Amino acid sequence: MRSSLCHGTCVEVELSLDLTSPTQLRELLRTHGFRIKKRLGQNFLVDRNVLDKIIEIADISNHDNILEIGPGVGTLTLSLAERGARIVAVEVDHTLIPILREVLDPYHNVTVVHSDILALDMPLFIRENFGDGTVKVVGNLPYYITSPVITKMIEARSCFERIVFMVQKEVADRLTSPPGTKEYGSMTVFVQFYLQVEVAAHVSRNVFFPPPDVSSAIVRMTPRSTPPVDVPSEKVFFDIVHCAFGQRRKTILNSLSNCPALSLSKDEAARILHEASVDASRRPETLSLEDFARIARCLDA
Template sequence: MAKYQVVPKKGLGQNFLADANILRKIVDAAELTVADVVLEIGTGVGALTTALAQAAGRVITVETDRTLAPLLAEVLAGRDNVQLVFGDILKYDPAALLPSPVTAPKVVANLPYYITTPIIFHLLEAGVPWQRLVFLVQKEVADRMVSPPGNKVYGALSVMIQSYCHVELAGVVPPTVFIPRPKVHSAIVKLTPRPREFSPATARCFSLLVRTVFSSRRKNLYNSLRGIFSQLGGEANVMEALRALGLDPQQRGETLSPAEFYALADLCGKNLKGLPQT
């Protein structure tokens, strides 16, 4: 970094990982083999990229900061299994970045705190059959991702992420392993995708239910959902769905598990009336 006068840019959320032990933990969490194709988000100064290239068959790494090009040219020199792409991952179709044909690719990334959630959902919603996704994120975000119902940090992110994946916490990372040091701890999370066969109606109801419930999490289910009854097929439709699932309209919506949110959305979706198509 000194040689190429690289100064981390706060506006890009650049906190470069500089600890061999943490790099090894991230690679181990991804369970890489020479048969694996890995998409990395955020090349940074290439420390994680190098570790991935040593374990995987091919690494496609995406970096938004073009000023890092001279440094990366040196760090990644001779790494024939690494393809460096400069650009914003949110503007790319992840599938288009991967070699074709490819089965069960993996994602590994040290994500900027300020844009963690948009990137994760961009990847999950891309229609790529990911085998595993491993992220280094702010610990507070990791806690929300893995939280069960009833926990004070359980919320919309918990439900949405867990509807796509089985989520595991693979380790806590102190600020001391970054340049510069962030003010908070980070964590390694491992996501293993699960089948998500939502019909269009169920998907729309699911998203609407989750957003509505957690925008008024202290309310009971009936009071929380009454404003969107018409979008869920009417009050009678919602009440019948709740009865069929054994859910009490007086319980708080924040107590529902991701599976219960799905089941409620699926039943309401079968008699959908007036729900917007977006």
Template sequence: MNKLTSPRTIRDIMDRYGFKFSKRYGQNFIIDEHVLDKIVEGAHITKEDAVLEIGPGIGVMTNTLCEAAGQVVSVEIDKTLMPVLSETVGHHENLHIIEGDILKIDIKDLFERHFKTKRPKLVANLPYYVTTPIIMKFLEEHIPVTDLVIMIQKEVADRILASPSTSDYGALSVAVQYFTEPSIVTRVSRDSFMPAPNVDSTVLRLKVRDKSPVKLADETVFFMTVKDGFGKRRKTLLNALTGGFLGLTRDQANEALACSGISPQLRAETLGIEEFATLSNCIVDVIGALK
């Protein structure tokens, strides 16, 4: 049994170290051991795997990861938790703890020093305020992980999983589905945390694709097309693409839409990844690739 899932143990640690939960860092510790088991199972973690954990907290999930994986590197932003982690998980020989902000540290250097040529699995319980920045950093920068197994706010998970022509579908859906194959590991009640947040959570497995699901003339133009489309999501594609990030004139937007066979009266939320790819490739034909 992982004793760190006990609220009594957590309170004892907090009292001894004078620790208080930080709203700034979105700290909510898991107190449901079944959730930890589902994360390890959903991530398919074995002793052959290396794991990068973001936000170990007091080490609740870290303990379980160390028991399952061959190597674990945990990055914690809250320096006041470093002595706590030394006590709670410092005994694991396959663990290395790094103090720092995952959005600011030198990721390339971290990987070269700790993972070398191995591609780890990323596992994290992400607070709402950094969920999208962390996901997109790893995907857009092509940081070499095989999977992102993340516990996130249910509403964000729903947006990631959403299909075209649904209210949750947007730029985040397209971006994450372009880079990964997302699936649900488990749903998590707010009562599984201490303190309990105001929302329920979902654990997603984002399996990083080995190759692009669509053929693109220019990936930058593709994502700017998506951004333009959803930036004015209540407008038709013709109006959304005119004068946006791509700087298309109305005539250029009309030409690109005609080339793609997509009605200028449609809205971005109706297009799937393949249709966005077709449209962005036509935009490249009209204006040329971005340099």
């Protein structure tokens, strides 16, 4: 297979391996004595149409700086490299590093880093690898690490232009759900406060090797320049959110009056909810970001 790679000028890269072929992928893994680790959620993408869709959603060009989280065997990395982007791929599994170096050897625009993404000082890592340039983040995230990685991205959001992740459909629903749904929770509020988030595509379990037990979705997240609601203190806002959803079976009145972080009596909580025009009998999952923000403003007044 011949691939065109551009860095201002185009060169031809000869690829003898098709990683979207399950047969060739199995042979590559066998050659390296690699065993798939279920505990790391290793399901490798083997569908070129989905690869192209990720590239499209991330809007990749040859001028982009790309941080790829969890490249696996390098299937998506190859597609990114073919577009001439500058890529730093961070992989936690040391047994995948020899495979990645073999697969990506023809490409001089890719750097493979063996590290746990959660252990990195992200602003420092971005500065050391990309200078002051803006960065797009892509990755196929296993379920067990999705929330910590998204939290890590939010903490370093000023570094990023766009974040595109493949996640389990259940996670995508939780990130994008409106108030009043069972998926809506503290993670929803946290992510939507800092990021514009949307489900860009749904993905069948059958496009992975081995197939996972659930369907997936591609989510596109863009850091907000300012939050969508006005709060006097982010700490107070999220104290309220965490207390509310930590006791989501209770009414918002009982949640707030039983929250150690807020130290409110029931009468004080009732007064604040009244001033915020929030019915004290409502359940936390029915409150919007603006509802929580009004409570925070009244509490801080």
